[in-house]
Amino acid sequence: MWKKERMKKAYKVLVINPGATSTKIALYEDEKVLLSDNIRHATEDLSAYKEVIEQLPYRLQLILDRLSKGKIAMSSIDAVVGRGGLLKPLQGGTYRVNAKMLQDLKQALRGEHASNLGALLAYHMALPLKKEAYIVDPVSVDELNPLARLSGWPELPRTSLSHVLNSKAVARKVAAAKGKKYEEMQLIVVHLGTGISVSAHQKGQIIDVNNAMEEGPFSIDRTGTLPARALVQLCYSGKYEEKDLLAKMSRSAGLFAYLGTKDLQEVERRIIDGDEEAELVFKSMLYQTAKEIGAMATVLSGQVEAIVFTGGMAHSDLVIQTLRERVSFIAPTVVYAGEMEMEALAFGALRVLRGEEEALVY
Structure with a gap:
C-alpha cells in the first residue's frame, strides 16, 4: 500500500x-x-x-x-x-x-x-x-427536468443559465463533508453574487434553477423576474432601444437602480445609520431569494439535505442571518462564501x- x-x-x-x-x-x-x-x-x-x-x-x-x-x-x-x-x-x-x-x-x-x-x-x-x-x-x-422547461408559451421555453461551476463545486464539498458522493445528495445551492441563482440539485444534476439573467430575485444590478405585461408595454413605449433595455436589465437594475450603489457594504452602513429605504430594498432582495429557495424545496418534494449559501454576498453576516430566519425550517444551512471557480x-x-x-x- x-x-x-x-x-x-x-x-x-x-x-x-x-x-x-x-x-x-x-x-x-x-x-x-x-x-x-x-x-x-x-x-x-x-x-x-x-x-x-x-x-x-x-x-x-x-x-x-x-x-x-x-x-x-x-x-x-x-x-x-x-x-x-x-x-x-x-x-x-x-x-x-x-x-x-x-x-x-x-x-x-x-x-x-x-x-x-x-x-x-x-x-x-x-x-x-x-x-x-x-x-x-x-x-x-x-x-432541467422536462417539467421545468415549459414557461406557459411554447415560443419561450425556459433555459438554464446559472452559476453552475461554483454551485456544483460547493455541492461536492457539502457531500464530501457528509461522507457522501455529490450524486447521492439532494441540495439547494444559493449563489449570491452580482446575480442570484437558486438551484435544486438532485443526485448530481441541477434539475431546476432560475436563469440569473432574467428570472428569480432581483440582485445587485439585475432585475430578476419582471411583471410581463408591464414589460411588454415598456418595450413598445418608445422609451428604450432593445440593446439599451437589455443592458439596463442586466447591469443597472436591482439594488443599484433603487439605491444608486452596487456596494453591499455601503448599503449595510446605510441600514445601520437608519436609512429605511436601504433597509426595505435590502430586505426585499433577500425576501425574494427566500421565496426562490422555498420554490426549489417543492421541486425536491421537501427532501432537502442542506441549503448551501455561496458567492460574494455570502460573506455578509447580515445577508446570511436574514435568509436563515426565513428558510432554516426547510433544512440545515451551510455557508461557503466567495467563489471557488x-x-x-x-x-x-x-x-x-x-x-x-x-x-x-x-
Whole structure:
C-alpha cells in the first residue's frame, strides 16, 4: 500500500479563468496551488477590441509572460483547463476542447462574454505542449427536468443559465463533508453574487434553477423576474432601444437602480445609520431569494439535505442571518462564501486525469 501511494503520479494543471476586466490563472499540483495570479486589464487596453474574441492574442501573451516571470516549466504541465463559455445547452461535467466547441465560441452564437475565451486560451496554451485542454461545467449546463422547461408559451421555453461551476463545486464539498458522493445528495445551492441563482440539485444534476439573467430575485444590478405585461408595454413605449433595455436589465437594475450603489457594504452602513429605504430594498432582495429557495424545496418534494449559501454576498453576516430566519425550517444551512471557480476547474480536470471521470464530448 505504501509503495502504491508513493508511486502515485502528481498531476500539474494550468487553470485559466477570463473575466470582463481580468484573467485569473493558477497552477495546481494535485490539490495544491503552486501559483495564483489575477491579471488585471486596463479599460483602455480592452477598448481597442470591438469583440471579445479579438482579445485572444492579447490575453494569451499576458498569460505566457506571467508564467515566464514565475519560471514555470511548461513541459511539466499535464493539462490546461479554461472556464466554459456560452455554449449550447449540455450536461454538466468536464469536456475536452474540440474544433466544434472552438467554432461555436468564435461565432458567439449564444452571446458575447469574456468566458467564451476560456476554452480558446486553454487550447492555445495546451497545443504546443501536446496536452489536452478542457472546460468544466460551463454556464450553459442544462439539466432541467422536462417539467421545468415549459414557461406557459411554447415560443419561450425556459433555459438554464446559472452559476453552475461554483454551485456544483460547493455541492461536492457539502457531500464530501457528509461522507457522501455529490450524486447521492439532494441540495439547494444559493449563489449570491452580482446575480442570484437558486438551484435544486438532485443526485448530481441541477434539475431546476432560475436563469440569473432574467428570472428569480432581483440582485445587485439585475432585475430578476419582471411583471410581463408591464414589460411588454415598456418595450413598445418608445422609451428604450432593445440593446439599451437589455443592458439596463442586466447591469443597472436591482439594488443599484433603487439605491444608486452596487456596494453591499455601503448599503449595510446605510441600514445601520437608519436609512429605511436601504433597509426595505435590502430586505426585499433577500425576501425574494427566500421565496426562490422555498420554490426549489417543492421541486425536491421537501427532501432537502442542506441549503448551501455561496458567492460574494455570502460573506455578509447580515445577508446570511436574514435568509436563515426565513428558510432554516426547510433544512440545515451551510455557508461557503466567495467563489471557488479556480479550484472547481482544476479538480474537474484532475478527476479526468486520474480516471475518476470520463471526459465528455461536445
